[in-house]
Amino acid sequence: MPANSYFNLGNSAAVAVGVPTAIAGLLRVKYGPNVWADINLVRRGIVRAKEVQKLTATNTTIIDIFEAHVQKSPDKPFILFEDECYTYLDLEKETNKMARFVQHSGLVGMRDTVAVMMYNEPAFISTWFAFNKLGVATAFLNYNLKAVSLLHCIKMSEAKAVICGREPELLAVLLEIMPELKALGITIWVHGREGDVLPASVSHFEFSRFPDDPISRNVREGITLEDMSCYIFTSGTTGLPKPCNIPHRKIVNTSYIWHAAGFGSPEDVLYIPLPLYHSAGLMVGMVNIIRVGGTAALSHRFSVTKFWDEVRKYRATITQYIGETCRYLVAQPPKPDDGRYEHRLRVAIGNGLRPDIWEEFQRRFNIETIVEFFAATEGNGMTMNYDGKVGACGRYTPFIKAVTGMLDFIQCDIETAKPIRDKNGMCILVPPGQPGLLVLKITPATPLTGYKASKEANEKKLLRDVKTKGDLYFNTGDMLSYDKDGYIYFMDRLGDTFRWKGENVATTEVAEVLHRFPGIQEANVYGVKVPNNLDGRAGMAAIVLAQNTSLDTKNLYQYVTKTLPSYACPMFLRIISAMDVTGTFKHKKTDLVKEGFDPNLVSDPMYFLEAEKKTYVPLDPQVMQKIVAGKARL
Numbered sequence: 001m002p003a004n005s006y007f008n009l010g011n012s013a014a015v016a017v018g019v020p021t022a023i024a025g026l027l028r029v030k031y032g033p034n035v036w037a038d039i040n041l042v043r044r045g046i047v048r049a050k051e052v053q054k055l056t057a058t059n060t061t062i063i064d065i066f067e068a069h070v071q072k073s074p075d076k077p078f079i080l081f082e083d084e085c086y087t088y089l090d091l092e093k094e095t096n097k098m099a100r101f102v103q104h105s106g107l108v109g110m111r112d113t114v115a116v117m118m119y120n121e122p123a124f125i126s127t128w129f130a131f132n133k134l135g136v137a138t139a140f141l142n143y144n145l146k147a148v149s150l151l152h153c154i155k156m157s158e159a160k161a162v163i164c165g166r167e168p169e170l171l172a173v174l175l176e177i178m179p180e181l182k183a184l185g186i187t188i189w190v191h192g193r194e195g196d197v198l199p200a201s202v203s204h205f206e207f208s209r210f211p212d213d214p215i216s217r218n219v220r221e222g223i224t225l226e227d228m229s230c231y232i233f234t235s236g237t238t239g240l241p242k243p244c245n246i247p248h249r250k251i252v253n254t255s256y257i258w259h260a261a262g263f264g265s266p267e268d269v270l271y272i273p274l275p276l277y278h279s280a281g282l283m284v285g286m287v288n289i290i291r292v293g294g295t296a297a298l299s300h301r302f303s304v305t306k307f308w309d310e311v312r313k314y315r316a317t318i319t320q321y322i323g324e325t326c327r328y329l330v331a332q333p334p335k336p337d338d339g340r341y342e343h344r345l346r347v348a349i350g351n352g353l354r355p356d357i358w359e360e361f362q363r364r365f366n367i368e369t370i371v372e373f374f375a376a377t378e379g380n381g382m383t384m385n386y387d388g389k390v391g392a393c394g395r396y397t398p399f400i401k402a403v404t405g406m407l408d409f410i411q412c413d414i415e416t417a418k419p420i421r422d423k424n425g426m427c428i429l430v431p432p433g434q435p436g437l438l439v440l441k442i443t444p445a446t447p448l449t450g451y452k453a454s455k456e457a458n459e460k461k462l463l464r465d466v467k468t469k470g471d472l473y474f475n476t477g478d479m480l481s482y483d484k485d486g487y488i489y490f491m492d493r494l495g496d497t498f499r500w501k502g503e504n505v506a507t508t509e510v511a512e513v514l515h516r517f518p519g520i521q522e523a524n525v526y527g528v529k530v531p532n533n534l535d536g537r538a539g540m541a542a543i544v545l546a547q548n549t550s551l552d553t554k555n556l557y558q559y560v561t562k563t564l565p566s567y568a569c570p571m572f573l574r575i576i577s578a579m580d581v582t583g584t585f586k587h588k589k590t591d592l593v594k595e596g597f598d599p600n601l602v603s604d605p606m607y608f609l610e611a612e613k614k615t616y617v618p619l620d621p622q623v624m625q626k627i628v629a630g631k632a633r634l
Helices: 011-017 021-031 035-057 062-072 088-105 122-133 147-157 168-176 178-183 248-254 257-261 279-292 307-313 323-330 355-364 398-404 455-459 507-515 553-563 590-595 621-628
Strands: 077-081 084-087 113-117 137-140 161-164 187-191 203-205 228-234 242-247 269-272 295-298 318-322 347-351 369-375 382-384 407-410 436-441 462-464 472-482 487-493 497-500 503-506 520-528 538-545 572-575 606-610 615-618
Touching: 021 035, 021 398, 035 248, 035 257, 035 398, 062 088, 062 122, 062 248, 062 279, 077 088, 077 122, 084 088, 088 122, 113 122, 113 147, 122 137, 122 228, 137 147, 147 168, 147 178, 147 242, 147 507, 147 553, 161 168, 168 178, 168 187, 228 248, 228 279, 242 248, 242 279, 248 279, 257 279, 257 347, 257 382, 269 279, 279 295, 279 318, 279 347, 307 323, 318 323, 323 347, 323 355, 355 369, 407 472, 487 497, 497 520, 497 538, 503 507, 507 520, 507 538, 507 553, 520 590, 553 615, 606 621
Parallel strands: 077 295, 113 137, 113 161, 137 228, 161 187, 187 203, 269 295, 269 318, 318 347, 347 369, 538 572
Antiparallel strands: 077 084, 228 242, 369 382, 407 436, 436 472, 462 472, 472 487, 497 503, 520 538, 572 606, 606 615
16 A cells, blocks of 8 residues: 555646746636645655655665664654564664564575464564564465464465464464474574474474574665565455565655654654554555654554553554554543543554544544544555545545656446446446445556465456556446545445454455355355444355355354454354355355345244354344344344
């Protein structure tokens, strides 16, 4: 989600912001009263583009930026975690020790990849930096994954080793797939001390005895901005997670997101409650605070009860969110001092914040600025709401469109997720107020880095001949709309992916897991709305059972909760006699999604995942009432 790619500005923009007042007045007549804000936005884009150009001309990576801060402000607090403070020099020394340990091991070399499976902690960053200093890429694993999904991600990254955090539960899920990892020749390194007792099949990642003197830049000589810094996994639109290519250039570009929004300084303290394995925590958060030379405060994992205590403890000035985290905070019982917290927090940046939660969240907790954005990790651009318009995730006015020409909203067939084309084969643009598929133009200035995957997988994200013959666009797979003032609003996801509790769920992945359970002949997975719940869409599966088979609800519960992340486990089941398919045998979902789990529309047997009873229970009127009342655990 490179910030720089939203406004890659050329001569036309330079002329636009340098015009005399009289001409600027004409621009106001043509483009409306907000044109001055647009001009300032473009001006910031020009400054940002020039700065990035200087960095790229010298092949500067985030490591170089970090090391420059070490030289300039070695004693500046860099990471606050629990009760500890790590200065820039502290992290530099730890990073160098790790790098020397890796060099001594001889296990990996330049342009190899290692996978990292850790919770938020300072060692996450020093591990990333240590391997990058050696020209080695890191693949960040979602620590919620298990079994087949986890093994798939490790294999897709082509990792030579997995670096595991010291928590026993992280190692436990890796040990479950140890035979497969061993067959692939993959080493497991565990952070900890030499004296820690570990299984014979894993090794210590213990580097305390190694020197902490700087690693020469010559060690990574030949590494360019086009080489990979890391891989961040996304569910994509179908199937198992895919590793998104994150080259050094994208990291540097993304470090200017805050600059685009007009905030960020060395005095800022960023509180990161989101996982660093996500692009939000790492790219929107961490790399931006590194670029400005500020301080990052890490939360081990998001906690609704600890959030404000930690914000105050670390004296945070900026925090990140996803819509669900804001909802969880607002859902807490009101306190007498709501809105009068002794905190310094002035900016919250994130995505997925619904309008009804937005205003209460901002008012109740006295947050000056909310910056909502829309982006895709594998994409080539983003939109951002710079001026606090409630509910909007960006602004794309006629003036900005004339200067950049990057975004378009096109008509789309919801059933097939394919664009609708006119008689000339071109896509049809939607007018203001009508949802459309958001597409972003791919140019030399706005390249698409895509996935570390097959050409076919990457081709699925491309759209050709959108506005003119031969043009090329990135297909976000999402429906958005824009109003007459140019404000952009997220509407819904297309295709086989839905969002639940801040995570993307690929329906084909869940269906494949269900297909492996004895007695399930066929499964069609989709997301459904839950009354009075704003977490997105809960997972539901329409299931065809094998002949003369009954559903073993208790064992199915045990199976899915062990195999899938909690957010991907189907909350609802619907037993059907036959699957409705298209002429090409693809599952139809539209009617299933519309009917959801409404007993007035569905006569088939339905079940609900009851966590307290550790089974799927029949979805009877009593259970349904509990769900509608918001008393069921979802």
